[in-house]
Amino acid sequence: MKYIGIDIGGMTIKAGVVLEDGTILCKKTVETDANQEDVKIVKDIANLIDGLLKENGIEKCEIAGVGIGSPGSVYDEKGIIRYSCNINFKNTPIAKLLKDFTGIDNVKVSNDANCAALGETLFGAGKGAKNTVMLTLGTGVGTGIVVDGKLLTGNRSAGAEGGHITINLGGPTCGCGKKGHLEAYASATALMNQIEDAVKKHPDSLLAKQVAKEGLSGKVVFDCKEQGDKVAENVVKRYLKYVGIGLVNYANIFYPEVLIIGGGISNQGDNIVKPLQRYVSRNVYGAEYNPKIKVACATLKNDAGIVGAACLVM
Amino acid sequence: MKYIGIDIGGMTIKAGVVLEDGTILCKKTVETDANQEDVKIVKDIANLIDGLLKENGIEKCEIAGVGIGSPGSVYDEKGIIRYSCNINFKNTPIAKLLKDFTGIDNVKVSNDANCAALGETLFGAGKGAKNTVMLTLGTGVGTGIVVDGKLLTGNRSAGAEGGHITINLGGPTCGCGKKGHLEAYASATALMNQIEDAVKKHPDSLLAKQVAKEGLSGKVVFDCKEQGDKVAENVVKRYLKYVGIGLVNYANIFYPEVLIIGGGISNQGDNIVKPLQRYVSRNVYGAEYNPKIKVACATLKNDAGIVGAACLVM
Incomplete structure (x- = not known):
């Protein structure tokens, strides 16, 4: 069977035809007309699917279902996108609309962090596991949790x-307005703040010089650490401790087989996996009696959205 | 059908015959011979079941299954108690042993906090809900989580x-040796520490006087607060904030229909439910878009262990 995965983003909407082994047969992208009426955005998605199938000589009857991943608050069971910060969805019954527009019966929708976690669990870093928790470290901290x-x-x-x-308790203010949340410590945004603070305190450090040259990024702090800069090393150490605390909290609640890190920082691979693995193994509750929990970076990368969304209907 | 629930405690083992509506038909108790060889403890349980059935004229063939709730680390799927702090269980295959001793085929075991949560969800404070999180505030903080x-x-x-x-981060040391855990703030033990600290700081307070008279307890601090003692009021306020933070963390992960408080402190009823309900409703993520999460005290009380254990086989 073939499945369609739709990855809705603030800038582009991607569609792909995905096979049962998680490989993408073909894909196609359109710009997101984010301020457009919501029904028209869904119409764009239907047209995108039509184009994708036609260009690749695939019949609609070969498609077993369409899965949609969207940012924002999604009511999965009802197939509704409640709201999304950057796209004009408001209680949009996207599953029903897309079904009407395409004639494909099986349409499901979930939050993009959920789709990513499902994709990684079936075909990526968590392949073979039944229980995973994925933290996506971006503007915020997204969590996708797979149980059984x-x-x-x-x-x-x-x-x-x-x-x-x-x-x-009483820590820095989170994007949601409350204090001391994981997101305020472990998001990519939080890392940028931590780098900025370090640069201000240590204007003569290699980190400060490189940030002045290249601008703020996660990459710059890892590069400077690699070159032996102590200031960068301390920023990375502290940041990974925060991420580690989040991972251990989730480990103690879910005791998954795999903890997965997503977001741009996952490109750092072993630079983050090794210290995080050590931190989790040392701090998880009952580590002496229980199986080791693996820490891994997401592997599906740019295709995670399409593959993950398709997993909703597999 | 009839079910048997076994509630293993450090002092006593209770057995009860439970009906499908969660009512207890009859029950019987023996002292726990905690340092005895584990096989003999299980033999005691088998004898307890035999006695219970005989005394009440119930045939074994009327029993659809036996559920066991035990403190400690339990490997549910394998029916094994890995270890328990106060009872001599070590990788004890209790489900198989009890099946052999009683001839009853369907025997399941889980951690006692899990059983309590299941019992409360089916027949207590969470009745009618499919998703609940129960925090049992005792020596430690136990969690029982029901999903779907x-x-x-x-x-x-x-x-x-x-x-x-x-x-x-870096808060007081938990029973497990790590720092800043919820248990170190929200357990009954933590509340006792918080009362002791307050008494030391305010030796002239009503709280200090009552503690000197009656000894340390959760009840004394709530009673003093009731009588207008500011010191007691502050202790209660701060403690409930800690419990509230735990509840909100679980609410943001699970968004259950009901959050349930168990343990001795749940006897305070509305004294704790009202402020905790306010705290959760104010602080849960996306409260403005999502259904209200109810906060409630456990209602099964002393029978929770028996009923909850029986739920494992219902």
């Missing part, structure tokens, strides 16, 4: 907002 | 150790 092979979404899909757990 | 009507136990039942999530 199924996405955990909570009552009316309102759960899995796992960036918003308090890890430090 | 099923217990969440993690890979090899090593999860749901939810007292051991960091809520305050």
Whole structure:
């Protein structure tokens, strides 16, 4: 069978035909007309699917279903996107609309962090595992949780907002307005703040010089650390400790087989996996009696959105 | 059908015959011979069941299964108690042993906090809900998590150790040796420490006087608060904030219909439910878009162990 995965982003919408082994047969992209009426955005998606199938000589009857991953708050069971910060969805019954527009019966939708976690669990870093937790470290901290092979979404899909757990009473303010959340320590945004603070305190460090030259990025702090800069090393150490605390909290609740790191920082590979693995193995509850929990970086990268969305209907 | 629930404690083992509506038909108790060889402890349980059935004229063939709740680390799927702090279980295949001793085929075992959560979800404070999280505030903080009507136990039942999530970086040392865990703030033990600290700082307070008279307890601090003692009021306020932080963390991950408080402190009823409900409703992520999460105290009380264990085989 063939499945379609739709990855909705603020800039582009990607569609791909995905096979049962998780490989992408073909894909196609359109710009997101984000401020357009929501029904018209869904119409664009239907047209994108039509184009993709036609260009590749695939019949609609070969498609077993369409999965959609969207940023924002999604009510999975009802097939509704409740709202999305950057795209004009508001209680949009996207599953029903897309079904009407395409004639394909099996259409499902979930939050993009959930789709990524499902994709990684079936075909990526968590392949073979039944229980995984994925932290996507980006503007915020997204969590995707798979329990016994199924996405955990909570009552009316309102759960899995796992960036918003308090890890430090009275700590820095989170994007949501509350204090001391994991997101305020472990997101890519938080890392940028931590780098900025270090640069201000140590204007003569290699880190400060490189940031002045290349601008702020996760890459610059890892590069400077590699070159022996102590200031960069301390920033990385502290940041990874925060990420580690988040991982251990989730490990103690879910005891998954694999903890997966997603987001741009996952490109650092072993630079982050090794210290995080050590941190988790040392700090997880009952480590002496229980199987080791593997820490891994996401492997599906740019295709994660398409593959993960397709997994919703597999 | 009839089910047997076994509630293993450090002092006594209770057995009860439970009906499908969660009511207990009859029960019987023996002292726990905690340092005895583990096989003999299981033999005691088999004898307890025999006695219970005979005394009440119930035939074994009327029993659809036996559920066991035990403190400690339990490997549910394998029916094994890995270890228990106060009872001499060590990789004890209790389900198989009890099946051999009683001839009853369907025997299951889980951690006692899990059983309590399952019992409360089916017949107590969470009745009618499919998703609940129960925090049992005792010596430690136990968590029992029900997702879609099923217990969440993690890979090899090593999860749901939810007292051991960091809520305050570098905070006080937890029973497990790590710092800043929820358990170190929200357990009954932690409340006792918080009362002791307050008494030392305010030796002239009503709280200090009452503690000197009655000794340390949760009840004394709530009673003093009731009588207008500011010191007691502050202790209660701060403690409930810690419990609230734990509840909100779990709410943001699971978005359950009901958050349940168990342990001795749940006898305080509305004294704790009202402020905790306010705290959760104010602080849960996306409260403005999502259904309200109810906070409730456990209702099964002393029978929770028996009923909850029986739920394992219902």
